[in-house]
Amino acid sequence: MSRATVSRVVNGVRNVAPGIQEAVREAIARTGYAPNQAARSLVTRRTGAVALVLSATGGSFTARLFSDPFFGRVVDGVLPVLRERAVQPVLLVSESEPARLQLVDYLRRGGADGALVVPLDEDDPLPGMLVAAGLPTVLFGRPRPGVRCGWVDLDNAAGARLAAEHLWAAGRRRPAVVAAPESAPAARERLDGFTAALAARGAVAVPVERGRYTEESGRDAMARLWARDPGIDAVFAANDLMARGACRFLAERGVAVPEAVAVVGFDDSTAARDAAPPLTTVRQPVEEMASAMARLLLARLDAGTPRTGSRLFEPVLVVRESA
Amino acid sequence: MSRATVSRVVNGVRNVAPGIQEAVREAIARTGYAPNQAARSLVTRRTGAVALVLSATGGSFTARLFSDPFFGRVVDGVLPVLRERAVQPVLLVSESEPARLQLVDYLRRGGADGALVVPLDEDDPLPGMLVAAGLPTVLFGRPRPGVRCGWVDLDNAAGARLAAEHLWAAGRRRPAVVAAPESAPAARERLDGFTAALAARGAVAVPVERGRYTEESGRDAMARLWARDPGIDAVFAANDLMARGACRFLAERGVAVPEAVAVVGFDDSTAARDAAPPLTTVRQPVEEMASAMARLLLARLDAGTPRTGSRLFEPVLVVRESA
DNA sequence: GACACATGGGAGAGCGCTCTCCGAAACCTT
DNA sequence: AAGGTTTCGGAGAGCGCTCTCCCATGTGTC
Numbered sequence: 183m184s185r186a187t188v189s190r191v192v193n194g195v196r197n198v199a200p201g202i203q204e205a206v207r208e209a210i211a212r213t214g215y216a217p218n219q220a221a222r223s224l225v226t227r228r229t230g231a232v233a234l235v236l237s238a239t240g241g242s243f244t245a246r247l248f249s250d251p252f253f254g255r256v257v258d259g260v261l262p263v264l265r266e267r268a269v270q271p272v273l274l275v276s277e278s279e280p281a282r283l284q285l286v287d288y289l290r291r292g293g294a295d296g297a298l299v300v301p302l303d304e305d306d307p308l309p310g311m312l313v314a315a316g317l318p319t320v321l322f323g324r325p326r327p328g329v330r331c332g333w334v335d336l337d338n339a340a341g342a343r344l345a346a347e348h349l350w351a352a353g354r355r356r357p358a359v360v361a362a363p364e365s366a367p368a369a370r371e372r373l374d375g376f377t378a379a380l381a382a383r384g385a386v387a388v389p390v391e392r393g394r395y396t397e398e399s400g401r402d403a404m405a406r407l408w409a410r411d412p413g414i415d416a417v418f419a420a421n422d423l424m425a426r427g428a429c430r431f432l433a434e435r436g437v438a439v440p441e442a443v444a445v446v447g448f449d450d451s452t453a454a455r456d457a458a459p460p461l462t463t464v465r466q467p468v469e470e471m472a473s474a475m476a477r478l479l480l481a482r483l484d485a486g487t488p489r490t491g492s493r494l495f496e497p498v499l500v501v502r503e504s505a
Numbered sequence: 506m507s508r509a510t511v512s513r514v515v516n517g518v519r520n521v522a523p524g525i526q527e528a529v530r531e532a533i534a535r536t537g538y539a540p541n542q543a544a545r546s547l548v549t550r551r552t553g554a555v556a557l558v559l560s561a562t563g564g565s566f567t568a569r570l571f572s573d574p575f576f577g578r579v580v581d582g583v584l585p586v587l588r589e590r591a592v593q594p595v596l597l598v599s600e601s602e603p604a605r606l607q608l609v610d611y612l613r614r615g616g617a618d619g620a621l622v623v624p625l626d627e628d629d630p631l632p633g634m635l636v637a638a639g640l641p642t643v644l645f646g647r648p649r650p651g652v653r654c655g656w657v658d659l660d661n662a663a664g665a666r667l668a669a670e671h672l673w674a675a676g677r678r679r680p681a682v683v684a685a686p687e688s689a690p691a692a693r694e695r696l697d698g699f700t701a702a703l704a705a706r707g708a709v710a711v712p713v714e715r716g717r718y719t720e721e722s723g724r725d726a727m728a729r730l731w732a733r734d735p736g737i738d739a740v741f742a743a744n745d746l747m748a749r750g751a752c753r754f755l756a757e758r759g760v761a762v763p764e765a766v767a768v769v770g771f772d773d774s775t776a777a778r779d780a781a782p783p784l785t786t787v788r789q790p791v792e793e794m795a796s797a798m799a800r801l802l803l804a805r806l807d808a809g810t811p812r813t814g815s816r817l818f819e820p821v822l823v824v825r826e827s828a
Numbered sequence: 829g830a831c832a833c834a835t836g837g838g839a840g841a842g843c844g845c846t847c848t849c850c851g852a853a854a855c856c857t858t
Numbered sequence: 859a860a861g862g863t864t865t866c867g868g869a870g871a872g873c874g875c876t877c878t879c880c881c882a883t884g885t886g887t888c
Contacts, residue, residue: 187837189876199836216638219614220546221874224843229543231616244577244584254571257598261567265604270611273596275580281588288593291542293554315539510867512846522866544844547873834885841878848871855864 259472332490341497342375400427582795655813664820665698723750
């Protein structure tokens, strides 16, 4: 029996007589034969694997990676979609400059058919490098300008609007914002969406201070806001950790949350649930976004077209005790 | 210029005139050429990648995976060793039966040159499957009987002895044990090591109850011990979570820790540090063990021999407040 | 019963590398 | 200067698959 016939049976194509099929399968099972992926890839130009890249530009981040439940949610969303299509999910971490270069090299050489990238930092060069290498890529979060690839993202402006409307409806008329660094598009949308929604309701200029996503920086930003205007009755923070920082400052000053000042966070991370008081926050459907990301990539691989689709998700306001 | 010359330059072998080398490198840089890994693997029978497999037999464990800092420590230990050798680390998760089969298939086809496996459950069939498939494998923890592969492990008996000696030196003469399921070799060693060390000092029979590694099961085991003998003045638990459970039971009964009953855990996980009171516990050097695991695998791949070495690590007692 | 037509399965090219040969050229040595 | 020795680089086989031909059968039609 020729190799061609075996190949046909293994790949389930063309018409092979049932008897022969049976014999081939039996032989495969008996000998424990496994086709050589390298040889197969050489001709099919497919590896059957897709990379899920967790990338950061800052130093040692495996501690962050394996303690922030966010990544677990991403993985949970991605795995079932790939498994169903018999595509092997491969996790890669890019935590330093040499790691990034090695990783790009690995993928350029054909380590995987495509990449799902979760960048932690806005200035991460990795997505641009992968796209430049011609690798089908889908990002969690919109790419930097000039990088053309698929993405999934949250409608940050809509989320900010939800927060604004909630605070307004609760009678808060002197809100402030603890924003994130200006460079981040998502951060800009959250800020602009919030101020625009309030302006539409006739609110005057909203005081803004910026943090760097950490709890400590949120605390400091809140301190600056308070110094500028102790009449503030609500705070919208660009993420949950900074919202916690704001709460901590207010607690230190003996300001009651939410009675005197209402606080709304963003993300609905576990940090929001575990905060004191539990944070009212804007939720992103991470698992759904992650599985959509996987589906977008698979669709592109199937189609073979150079363009990848994108999808914007709607946020939901989760009301707890802080506002 | 022939392909052979280019190949020689890329792989840095044999004598190629410096001028030619320069020209080749320049051309590679200019055209952005990346060698096809599949073609290369086909002839070298190497992929240049090593799998780090995180495996569990129970259901959804990505939540556990991305919240237990243990895995982050393992990854931190493995990555630098592989990077230094320009081997691409590839994380694979095996969280269900179909995932396991797909993963074994992927590796059997040549997805990676070897596997570093971190099994969470003692009855995990994955290591045996990989070894049977002929894949160079190194385990975190000793393999089940009959599975011949390399491993790194902690000298559990020595750790248990440290705990026993610490409690004895503190004047505790009526200790009890919250042990793990009998099936686990590590668990058996911890129990036997503890009782043997005490017997050597003339202690009478030590009461033992078993838990299933969780805090809740530790609490229940402690309750059974207490029902058997409320005169117990010390407890040695086979892991930190069960030690916490024991503390919780004692707190519920108003029994002071460590004044009335001293508690010693095992692992020195963050659960130990965050416990109330902070746990005295036996520490495993996870990062070191993980990098040793990577080195053992690389050594085997270099040597090409079918046998892989193993290494046993010495535990250290970390004294905090619970004993 | 002769033809067209569908169907099963073999032969063989070729995917893009590596690496062993081997010939050509440069360099010593006596 | 003639031979031996080393150095450099080309030719070409072959890694283990897939997939396109193409021929040998089997099936249907008038």
